[in-house]
Amino acid sequence: MTAAADAGADVIVVGAGSSGCVVAERLSREPERKVIVLEAGAGAPSASSLRLDRLPIGVGSDRVVHYPSQQGFDLPRGRGLGGSSAVNGGYFVRWHRADFDGWSPQMWPMSAIEEAYDHLDGGSPGGGVMNVSxxxxxxxxxxxxxxxxxxxxxxxxxxxxxxxxxxxxxxxxxxxGWSRHSAAGLLEKARARPNVRVLTHSQVVGLRRAGGRVNGVVVGEQVLSADEVILCAGTLGTAELLARSEVVEIEGVExxxxxxxxxxxxxxxxxxxxxxxxxxxxxxxxxxxxxxxxxxxxxxxxxxxxxxxxxxxxxxxxxxxxxxMSWDPVxxxxxxxxxxxxxxxxxxxxxxxxxxxxxxxxxxxxxxxxxxxxxxxxxxxSQHAWGTMPMGVRTDWLGGVGEMPGLRIVDASILPTAGSSGPHATVMMVAWQIAESIA
Ligand SMILES: Cc1cc2nc3c(=O)[nH]c(=O)nc-3n(C[C@H](O)[C@H](O)[C@H](O)COP(=O)(O)OP(=O)(O)OC[C@H]3O[C@@H](n4cnc5c(N)ncnc54)[C@H](O)[C@@H]3O)c2cc1C
The missing domain is CATH 3.30.560.10 (Glucose Oxidase, domain 3)
Structure with missing residues (x-):
């Protein structure tokens, strides 16, 4: 950690990628809510790495970590502010309306889904937070x-x-021609607020539990406390953290x-x-x-x-x-x-x-x-892994982990169905809507 964090916060957001930046920005609009964002990687990407015709994911890039797969494929995932949104292909397309069949209509009415997408992609004329058209x-x-x-x-x-x-x-x-990543669109705004701390080079290595609930995280030698910990570490990062913390059984998870x-x-x-x-x-x-x-x-x-x-x-x-998925401590x-x-x-x-x-x-x-x-x-x-902790099955419809109060997951892990388009716009839409609901 590069800066000392105060003893704790109301909310700790783990991971400043596509979903984490959305959550941090929305929750920190309330000035009395203290939000800490912990990002394992470095600060904002350099302008040159954001050319739309480049994906900075090759061997030697400091903007990704590489996970191995059983099939021998390399699975690169964004690291540093912006996460995978700063290294992806820049395709920002909504899912089909029918892809939301099977989602809870009470918690996910189509009007709310549309409104959240509109904020991000600007609706018909384009624009929005992500400046896409x-x-x-x-x-x-x-x-x-x-x-x-x-x-x-x-x-x-x-x-x-x-x-x-x-x-x-x-x-x-x-x-x-320049990829707009989530940290540029959202986190920059949030980190100017006095109630927000964004700590880079701060990899969370464990979740702290007491009295049957999660009440903090471990970063290096330090323990940070919070009323709620929100995991936005990406499908693979979140699974790794859950397994390492022995909070949720990852063995065999889809x-x-x-x-x-x-x-x-x-x-x-x-x-x-x-x-x-x-x-x-x-x-x-x-x-x-x-x-x-x-x-x-x-x-x-x-x-x-x-x-x-x-x-x-x-x-x-x-x-x-x-x-x-499976977990092997070695x-x-x-x-x-x-x-x-x-x-x-x-x-x-x-x-x-x-x-x-x-x-x-x-x-x-x-x-x-x-x-x-x-x-x-x-x-x-396609580098789109999703659905390890699906809403309505392993989490509630707002990403809350029922058996572990104090813990919520709001990244690609919780997508409960497959989408007809790539996941980026939908991961951000889901984060937007959940943050709006719990703010
Ligand atoms: C190379 C590539 C190309 C893609 N192209 C497209 C595309 O063109 N269109 C599309 O729709 N989708 C695309 N995707 C998928 C899309 O980008 C992802 O689905 C989306 O960004 C996932 O968002 P997320 O918030 O779940 O995770 P991420 O954006 O990956 O964010 C996770 C963040 O958490 C941090 N982190 C992880 N573990 C920890 C920890 N223990 N402590 C602290 N921080 C941690 C990471 O460093 C990262 O910043 C692509 C993905 C990749 C990898």
Whole structure:
């Protein structure tokens, strides 16, 4: 810890990533509520690491920690103020309305969900806390242009509403070219308040309990007390902390992921034009697949990756099977991404084959070397892990851990269902709405 914290606080927020910054900002609006934010990593990211066309997650980046997975994939997660919001792909898209079926309608009425999203993404005109809007037609990369043209011919519409649906989804992102992270949008405002302390380089290593409730955290040699501890350490960080503290049994707990298969191809006529963003357009199919039009080889976005070739992604957004977590005090957290059901394997394969056929067709004639599209055999991950402590099952509908008063979880761990879009906007929406409800 770089600064001595006072003896305690009303609320301690663990982790200053996508969710933690939202929670800290909302709860600290009440001047009498003392809030301490503890972040394991460093301060704000440098401006250069926030270019929308870069993801600072390569080996050697000080903005991420890498978790191993049983499958051998590296699972990088943002570290430092902004957390994963400062290193992610910048795609900020709401879930479909139908994805909230099964959420408690009393605690999560659609009107409240919409209002929270509106604050973050600015609704139809765009803007909001995260300064996101739809890429315009003349900003699209040639791959995204051809992609949309192809799917329009297959009778899919291009949606421009803030609520995506089945069809072509134009991505919302930071069109000015600089990723807006949660600390910039929210924490900066909060830390100017006298009732807020933000402590970086402050990794919480344990939760303190007394009288059957959580009443503080351990950071290095120091114990900080609070009436409530709110875990916003991300799905993997929170699971690690719960396991380390022996507060919740992590062994065998489900973890969900959007598995993805890539279709690679060789660009015709040398390198494509530079991409202003990783993703500008995706397709959402009726059977729950997201087809991602990446605008270039990943090596162009991530330092240290060996050059390969451009790719399209086919991601299963509503997987039938989960992976699981386990805890080994020596080997730390073990993440097993699990198997796919045979139905899901067929679904992803069918869609990948259609992408191969798309790349061989007229719309990509000038962009793709004939005969080059190929389906990668490995099924990867989207880095979206969620749902280890789902609301309505392992926590209440506001993230409270019933068997452990004083403890609440408000990060991607508590998403209770799968979403048809990436999780970032929804993780922040959930944090916004919970903070509003408990403030
Ligand atoms: C590389 C990458 C690309 C992605 N791209 C997209 C995308 O384009 N669109 C999309 O929708 N989603 C994307 N995601 C997913 C999305 O960014 C995450 O779902 C979301 O940011 C998770 O927010 P969170 O608050 O749960 O955790 P995080 O934002 O990861 O925040 C957790 C914070 O807690 C801190 N922390 C962890 N443990 C401790 C501890 N013990 N003590 C103190 N602090 C701790 C961490 O350092 C971190 O700052 C991406 C994720 C990654 C990793």
């Amino acid at each position: 739809l890429f315009a037609d003349d900003e699209l990369h040639s791959y995204a242009h051809a992609f949309e043209k192809y799917w329009q011919k297959q009778t899919f519409d291009t949606g421009t509403s803030p609520w995506p649906d089945v069809g072509i989804v134009r991505v919302r992102s930071n069109r000015d 973890v969900w992921e959007h598995r993805e298969q890539l279709v690679r191809f060789t660009a015709s006529g040398g390198r494509p034009e530079p991409a202003r963003a990783l993703l500008q357009s995706v397709l959402h199919t009726a059977d729950g697949v997201e087809v991602r039009c990446y605008n270039d080889d990943f090596a162009q976005f991530i330092d240290g990756l060996p050059p390969s070739s451009p790719a399209f992604g086919v991601a299963l957004m509503h997987p039938e099977l989960s992976g699981s 080997a730390r957290l073990r993440v097993d991404l699990g198997e796919m059901s045979s139905e899901d394997e067929h679904k992803i394969r069918r869609c990948a084959e259609q992408v191969v056929s798309m790349l061989g067709g007229d719309d990509f004639e000038t962009l793709v070397q004939p005969g080059s599209p190929r389906i990668e055999p490995v099924i990867r991950t």
